[in-house]
Amino acid sequence: MKTILDLMRYSPPFRYGFIILLLTLIMVILSFFSPYEPDDRRAVPRNEPPSVEHILGTTSQGQDVFWMLTFAIRNSLALAGLAVLIGRGIGVLLGMFSGYMGGTIDRILSTLVDSFIVIPRLPLLILIAAILRGQMTLVGLGVLLGILDWAFPSKRYRSQVLSLRERDFTHTATFAGMPTFKIIVREHLPFIVPFLLADIVSGFLFAIGIEVTLATLGLADMNSQTIGTAIYWGNYYQALLTNKVWVLAAPIGVSIIIVVGFYLLSLGLTQYLDPRTRLARLQVKGTA
Numbered sequence: 001m002k003t004i005l006d007l008m009r010y011s012p013p014f015r016y017g018f019i020i021l022l023l024t025l026i027m028v029i030l031s032f033f034s035p036y037e038p039d040d041r042r043a044v045p046r047n048e049p050p051s052v053e054h055i056l057g058t059t060s061q062g063q064d065v066f067w068m069l070t071f072a073i074r075n076s077l078a079l080a081g082l083a084v085l086i087g088r089g090i091g092v093l094l095g096m097f098s099g100y101m102g103g104t105i106d107r108i109l110s111t112l113v114d115s116f117i118v119i120p121r122l123p124l125l126i127l128i129a130a131i132l133r134g135q136m137t138l139v140g141l142g143v144l145l146g147i148l149d150w151a152f153p154s155k156r157y158r159s160q161v162l163s164l165r166e167r168d169f170t171h172t173a174t175f176a177g178m179p180t181f182k183i184i185v186r187e188h189l190p191f192i193v194p195f196l197l198a199d200i201v202s203g204f205l206f207a208i209g210i211e212v213t214l215a216t217l218g219l220a221d222m223n224s225q226t227i228g229t230a231i232y233w234g235n236y237y238q239a240l241l242t243n244k245v246w247v248l249a250a251p252i253g254v255s256i257i258i259v260v261g262f263y264l265l266s267l268g269l270t271q272y273l274d275p276r277t278r279l280a281r282l283q284v285k286g287t288a
Contacts, residue, residue, distance in 0.1 A: 156199070
């Protein structure tokens with residue numbers, strides 16, 4: 001909590017990104033109070049431009065664009081959250097364990113990590129999605145993204161623990177007979193948390209970007225409302241050619257806003273972890 005408060009106070013990018021994502025969260029909450037079901041068709045007049053009654057207009061299928069986007073944002077963030085949970089969970093466990101144990105275990109796990117890093121993720125995901133076309137669910141895509149997005153964070157956690165295991169408090173815990181797992185969780189994990197927060201943000205960026213890419217290509221779960229499928233169906237029904245610009249502008253605009261929000265969060269966290277800005281904060285606190 002102290003880290004978050006410091007970021008809100010000293011990092012304008014983080015503050016602005018936090019506000020953007022707070023508004024996004026409000027959209028997610030509104031989805032639970034929608035007057036329409038996600039799959040409702042012809043629930044409202046078709047091809048209506050933005051108005052007081054339908055603030056973002058309606059689609060050619062008779063869907064209210066605003067309420068459709070609340071479901072799309074909720075599903076896209078849920079998918080990204082699942083991918084981040086799996087990817088960062090694997091990364092933290094293997095990276096910290098590898099760094100602490102060292103020796104043969106470290107060499108084996110480092111080889112595994114390097115093998116995953118060199119895999120071209122986007123072409124592989126497109127290939128898998130094309131093979132499973134029509135069978136890829138949001139949960140399946142989230143799991144797949146998590147499995148392919150743990151290696152880079154793992155190397156960062158490993159390098160941090162390699163340094164931490166040489167500290168006096170680690171030696172004291174070892175001599176006191178504390179089990180390895182407890183040392184990693186209780187003594188080392190708190191030092192990893194700021195880096196974990198930054199990696200969680202980058203994980204959301206990666207997952208949302210991939211989902212939008214695959215859905216726009218028609219390779220995701222096209223029966224579920226996501227930001228990517230909203231763009232796909234708007235293009236499929238030729239929203240631009242029929243001058244129904246709002247049908248495409250809304251999901252594209254939302255995707256840009258969400259990406260910018262996560263980017264600002266990531267920028268704020270990166271600045272927070274920079275030793276030079278950390279020194280500046282300490283000087284400000286000292287004069288306060």
